[in-house]
Each structure stands twice: as structure tokens, then as C-alpha cells.
Amino acid sequence: MTSIISRGGWGARPPRSRATCAWTGRTLWVHHSDGPAPSDSRASEIATVRGIQAFHQGPQRGWADIGYAFLVAPSGRVYEGRGVQVWAAHCPGHNDEPSVCLMGTYDATPPSEAAREAVWWLADHLGMTDLNGHRQGTATSCPGDATMRTLVDAPRPPKTSQEDPSPVLPHGASLRLHLRTLGEERAGKGGRAWAGWGECAGALRWIARHGLAPTTTAAISWRGDTWRGPRDVTNVAKNLTTRYL
Numbered sequence: 001m002t003s004i005i006s007r008g009g010w011g012a013r014p015p016r017s018r019a020t021c022a023w024t025g026r027t028l029w030v031h032h033s034d035g036p037a038p039s040d041s042r043a044s045e046i047a048t049v050r051g052i053q054a055f056h057q058g059p060q061r062g063w064a065d066i067g068y069a070f071l072v073a074p075s076g077r078v079y080e081g082r083g084v085q086v087w088a089a090h091c092p093g094h095n096d097e098p099s100v101c102l103m104g105t106y107d108a109t110p111p112s113e114a115a116r117e118a119v120w121w122l123a124d125h126l127g128m129t130d131l132n133g134h135r136q137g138t139a140t141s142c143p144g145d146a147t148m149r150t151l152v153d154a155p156r157p158p159k160t161s162q163e164d165p166s167p168v169l170p171h172g173a174s175l176r177l178h179l180r181t182l183g184e185e186r187a188g189k190g191g192r193a194w195a196g197w198g199e200c201a202g203a204l205r206w207i208a209r210h211g212l213a214p215t216t217t218a219a220i221s222w223r224g225d226t227w228r229g230p231r232d233v234t235n236v237a238k239n240l241t242t243r244y245l
């Protein structure tokens with residue numbers, strides 16, 4: 001079972017700044033680090049991820065944080081980069097879309113089978129259905145010819161295991177939803193509030209299916225971020241429903 005090694009797990013330095021966004025598309029962007037691949041040890045992978053973060057935050061790039069939302073090692077282990085629905089720095093014009101970086105250089109040598117499987121596992125986990133290579137968004141050789149040939153442009157391999165593809169609810173995620181319809185407002189009623197996955201699931205599914213009226217006062221908080229307004233709350237509800245429910 002694949003799991004994601006959190007920022008705490010690899011000792012990430014804090015971001016200099018952080019802005020959230022709502023991922024609305026269904027495409028996961030694929031990169032390679034264009035540097036040395038780690039060995040299969042966790043220590044080597046952690047050193048690689050930390051090195052990429054240091055490079056991205058350093059004088060050459062000067063970014064707020066590591067550029068990508070996630071990274072994948074040749075072992076198939078997945079590392080959290082900027083994370084879910086955080087503005088990234090991976091491809092101009094697409095920084096409000098999810099991204100994954102294969103650690104290593106894959107111009108001639110294809111990424112390992114474990115890494116390719118992990119990218120598709122991550123796509124499922126994030127509710128994404130398609131892969132794009134970085135070069136499809138801007139002029140670059142990234143993510144390498146071999147990645148394009150064996151992963152991005154290759155047919156999706158059939159699922160080999162019987163593992164439930166629906167991901168576990170993220171731990172430590174505090175989820176709160178608050179709605180007040182125009183009718184309630186006119187009737188002088190307060191809004192309705194839900195907290196936690198157990199209470200929110202039904203409301204999220206309903207919002208994802210029907211959308212919220214533009215006159216509804218709405219707010220949703222998840223993992224310490226809050227989105228307000230019917231449009232953003234509908235988008236977040238769709239994303240959470242696709243990904244976790």
C-alpha cells in the first residue's frame with residue numbers, strides 16, 4: 001500500500017509564503033528532477049527531496065518552497081511537496097494544478113515501474129484522470145523523452161491488485177462546512193454547520209452534485225485553510241468528494 005511521506009516525515013523547511021487554490025481540472029503534471037536519482041533507501045530519498053527544496057528556495061530559483069505538489073522516488077515512495085491545493089511553481093500558467101516530480105533524469109532511461117505505478121496511484125488519490133508532461137505546458141525537455149514514452153503517452157496499465165483505490169481520509173484534517181441560504185437569511189434563521197467527515201460527507205456530496213446557488217453564504221475549512229463563497233465552496237466540495245468520498 002502506497003502512502004505519502006509528509007513534509008514532517010522528510011524534515012521540510014517551512015515555506016517562505018503559501019497560498020491555496022482550488023484544483024478544478026483532472027490533469028496531473030509530470031516532471032523529472034533532471035538530477036541524480038536517489039538509491040532505494042529512505043535516507044537517500046529524503047536527502048534528495050531536501051536537496052531539491054534547498055535548490056528551489058536558494059538564490060538560483062528563489063521560490064517560496066519546493067516547486068512541486070508531490071515527488072516520487074524510484075522505489076515508488078511518494079513524498080509531499082507543497083501539498084494538496086497549494087499554489088505551486090512547476091509550470092507557468094498551470095501552477096494552480098497538481099504536479100509530481102520523478103526524482104532522477106529520464107531522458108534515455110525510463111523511470112522504474114514502481115515509480116510509474118506510484119504516479120498513477122497518486123493521480124487516483126488526488127482524483128486526477130490524466131497525465132501531462134511539463135513540455136506540454138511550456139518549452140522544456142522535462143520530464144524527459146523516456147518518461148513521455150513509458151508513462152505520459154503510454155496507455156494506463158491495468159490495475160493489478162485488488163486494493164481499494166479509494167484513499168483513506170487524510171489524518172489530522174479538520175473539516176468544517178457552513179451554509180446559509182438566502183431563504184434562511186430572509187427568514188432570519190442562522191446558517192447550518194457541519195464538522196468532521198462523518199457530518200460533512202452527505203452535504204459535500206449534495207453540493208458536488210447540485211452546486212450552490214450564487215446567493216448562498218458558504219464557507220468551508222479544511223486542513224487549516226478556508227474558502228468562502230458559493231463558487232469556491234462548490235469547487236472544493238467537488239474535489240473532496242472525488243478524492244475522498
Ligand SMILES: [Zn+2]
Nearest residue numbers: 031032134142
Ligand atoms: Zn518539469
